[in-house]
Amino acid sequence: xxxxxxxxxxxxxxIAAFDGAAAQTTSQPPDTMAARVEACTPCHxxxxxxxxxxxxxxxxxxxAGYLYNxxxxxxxxxxxxxxxxxxxxxxxxxxxxxxxxYFASEHPPLPQPAxxxxxxxxxxxxxxxxxSGDAGRNIPACVSCHGPGLTGMQPGVPGLLxxxxxxxxxxxxxxxxxxxxxxxxxxxxxVAGHLTEADVTAVAAWLATRPAPDNPAPVPKGTYxxxxxxxxxxx
Amino acid sequence: MGSRLSIAxxxxxxxxxxxxxxxxxxxxxxDIIAHGEYLARAGDCTACHTAAEGRLFAGxxxxxxxxxxxxxxxxxxxxxxGIGKWSADDFYKTMHNGRFPDGGLIYPAMPFASYTKVTxxxxxxxxxxxxxxxxxxxxxxxxxxxxxxxxxxxVLGWRTLFFSxxxxxxxxxxxxxxxxxxxxxxxxxxxxxxxxxINALGGTSQSDAFKGGLIPMxxxxxPSLTSNREAGLGDWSIKDITDLLQTGVSARxxxxxxxxxxxxxxxxxxxxxxxxxxxxxxxxxAEGSSPPPASTALPTAESSLLISLGxxxxxxxxxxxxxxxxxxxxPHWPPLANNQSIEMQSAVNPIRxxxxxxxxxxxxxxxxxxxxxPFAGLLSDNEVAAVVSYIRTAWGNxxxxxxxxxxxxxxxxxxx
Numbered sequence: 001x002x003x004x005x006x007x008x009x010x011x012x013x014x015i016a017a018f019d020g021a022a023a024q025t026t027s028q029p030p031d032t033m034a035a036r037v038e039a040c041t042p043c044h045x046x047x048x049x050x051x052x053x054x055x056x057x058x059x060x061x062x063x064a065g066y067l068y069n070x071x072x073x074x075x076x077x078x079x080x081x082x083x084x085x086x087x088x089x090x091x092x093x094x095x096x097x098x099x100x101x102y103f104a105s106e107h108p109p110l111p112q113p114a115x116x117x118x119x120x121x122x123x124x125x126x127x128x129x130x131x132s133g134d135a136g137r138n139i140p141a142c143v144s145c146h147g148p149g150l151t152g153m154q155p156g157v158p159g160l161l162x163x164x165x166x167x168x169x170x171x172x173x174x175x176x177x178x179x180x181x182x183x184x185x186x187x188x189x190x191v192a193g194h195l196t197e198a199d200v201t202a203v204a205a206w207l208a209t210r211p212a213p214d215n216p217a218p219v220p221k222g223t224y225x226x227x228x229x230x231x232x233x234x235x
Numbered sequence: 236m237g238s239r240l241s242i243a244x245x246x247x248x249x250x251x252x253x254x255x256x257x258x259x260x261x262x263x264x265x266d267i268i269a270h271g272e273y274l275a276r277a278g279d280c281t282a283c284h285t286a287a288e289g290r291l292f293a294g295x296x297x298x299x300x301x302x303x304x305x306x307x308x309x310x311x312x313x314x315x316x317g318i319g320k321w322s323a324d325d326f327y328k329t330m331h332n333g334r335f336p337d338g339g340l341i342y343p344a345m346p347f348a349s350y351t352k353v354t355x356x357x358x359x360x361x362x363x364x365x366x367x368x369x370x371x372x373x374x375x376x377x378x379x380x381x382x383x384x385x386x387x388x389x390v391l392g393w394r395t396l397f398f399s400x401x402x403x404x405x406x407x408x409x410x411x412x413x414x415x416x417x418x419x420x421x422x423x424x425x426x427x428x429x430x431x432x433i434n435a436l437g438g439t440s441q442s443d444a445f446k447g448g449l450i451p452m453x454x455x456x457x458p459s460l461t462s463n464r465e466a467g468l469g470d471w472s473i474k475d476i477t478d479l480l481q482t483g484v485s486a487r488x489x490x491x492x493x494x495x496x497x498x499x500x501x502x503x504x505x506x507x508x509x510x511x512x513x514x515x516x517x518x519x520x521a522e523g524s525s526p527p528p529a530s531t532a533l534p535t536a537e538s539s540l541l542i543s544l545g546x547x548x549x550x551x552x553x554x555x556x557x558x559x560x561x562x563x564x565x566p567h568w569p570p571l572a573n574n575q576s577i578e579m580q581s582a583v584n585p586i587r588x589x590x591x592x593x594x595x596x597x598x599x600x601x602x603x604x605x606x607x608x609p610f611a612g613l614l615s616d617n618e619v620a621a622v623v624s625y626i627r628t629a630w631g632n633x634x635x636x637x638x639x640x641x642x643x644x645x646x647x648x649x650x651x
Binding site for chain 2: 027028029035036037038039040041042043053076077078082083085086087088089090091092094095098
């Protein structure tokens with residue numbers, strides 16, 4: 001008798017506890033990073049895969065250190081893009097780091113490269129610059145820093161795959177004109193300063209035609225030595 | 236032997252007493268410095284006098300105004316370029332009178348019309364704190380003001396119209412808590428700088444205090460703190476007000492735009508007692524009566540079409556977070572039904588939230604806020620106007636519809 005009463009009391013308590021939990025889950029947003037970064041997704045895609053807008057980059061799978069550096073640079077205004085500067089202005093470092101980790105750990109498949117709109121000659125010039133550089137003009141090859149597979153290196157060097165030509169050329173332009181800057185020594189500003197507009201078009205077009213490699217992950221830190229100092233990737 | 240021992244003991248005793256006294260003084264002065272730091276946060280001194288990626292209190296932060304750009308000054312204790320040669324008297328006079336120690340006029344971008352209410356003791360504590368930070372040798376950047384505003388003598392006219400000097404005087408008919416709140420809101424908090432209408436001369440008349448207005452240059456509307464149809468807090472609970480001020484989110488709504496900055500840089504650092512005092516005062520100044528709902532300039536047929544399109548846009552893009560009845564999931568996904576910020580006469584803020592989205596500030600109480608996506612690239616002017624018209628009139632909300640033109644005009648509003 002007593003035992004039964006105690007058992008039914010326990011059932012009631014359990015139901016009440018269950019109800020409470022259910023009520024709480026329905027009245028609060030999910031306690032996940034995915035729900036917290038919904039502000040990012042209209043431009044960068046649900047998993048950071050990018051969207052149809054060619055000026056908004058893919059974030060997924062880039063090294064977390066690189067993404068974190070960009071978030072810090074947008075927050076301080078060092079990297080200028082008002083919608084991003086505005087969104088991040090009052091977010092603390094640990095939260096930005098968590099956002100960077102979130103997108104770095106997502107691995108949606110890389111998109112199929114779109115057919116290029118430039119001539120074969122221009123593509124060949126882009127390939128030459130990206131893979132060999134032009135020592136006479138102090139232009140290092142893209143692969144010398146971004147990796148032989150162009151997948152980047154942990155923690156701070158981004159991969160260059162899955163980006164559209166329009167985005168790459170806009171970023172190289174931003175470096176040339178100083179609206180995108182990074183920690184000193186700002187290696188990309190030095191490189192972009194040596195590029196002509198024709199170089200930018202060619203490199204951006206060729207990079208955008210690259211197919212997805214078997215392993216798109218950034219290589220581990222220290223896999224190769226950078227050819228010159230870079231504030232974003234301290235040795 | 237005996238006397239030698241007693242001398243030694245005496246010396247020892249004297250030494251200990253001196254050490255204790257010294258400890259006591261340094262305890263006291265470190266208390267004052269800590270209190271000064273707290274007050275500097277309450278006055279938001281830190282955020283304005285520190286540039287992005289710049290050294291603490293070295294100034295040079297640009298402040299855009301309708302008259303040109305003003306750069307904040309170096310207030311580190313550097314004797315050449317900062318305020319290292321100032322006395323506590325100089326500092327108090329500057330805060331209180333809006334004049335440099337040499338008598339020079341200060342532009343009213345520095346909120347001395349509010350800081351004049353700060354007590355001498357609080358001014359001294361802030362000064363003690365500023366003396367304790369590392370000096371930075373960095374010359375002040377010259378202001379870039381257009382003619383004729385580059386003539387500082389014009390400030391004399393402004394002062395005649397809008398400045399009345401004087402420390403805060405408690406109202407004996409109110410509680411100590413109310414008076415503490417009033418002191419913080421009207422003095423260090425300088426809330427009136429935004430939440431009062433600003434006229435063409437860049438001033439605010441006393442009779443319009445806290446009645447709301449469009450913030451120049453930023454194009455956000457700072458709602459009235461006295462009208463319950465705007466941000467008047469008359470029917471808010473004290474807990475909802477303190478949540479909003481301390482964490483940036485509450486059951487009634489979240490802060491965004493320039494108010495996100497205020498919570499982030501200043502209000503989140505205030506202790507529970509001061510936050511509560513501000514809440515009590517703010518609830519107290521809200522006027523009971525509500526003016527009649529705003530009338531709309533849009534023809535009825537046009538507005539009903541807009542609102543029906545608005546419901547379609549809302550159900551597709553907004554309802555998943557804000558709820559089909561505008562109930563939201565507070566505090567993180569704010570309710571839109573019965574939300575003053577949505578309903579108030581100026582539709583600037585709801586339009587800008589739809590266009591620009593935004594995150595509430597990351598605070599100690601809410602370190603990983605949920606954000607709203609910007610819809611500027613996803614919705615046409617017509618769709619923005621439609622969805623804003625819908626949320627302003629659905630679920631018993633008493634706002635007026637807005638036009639596609641109003642939505643379009645705010646696409647070019649500055650974002651930072």
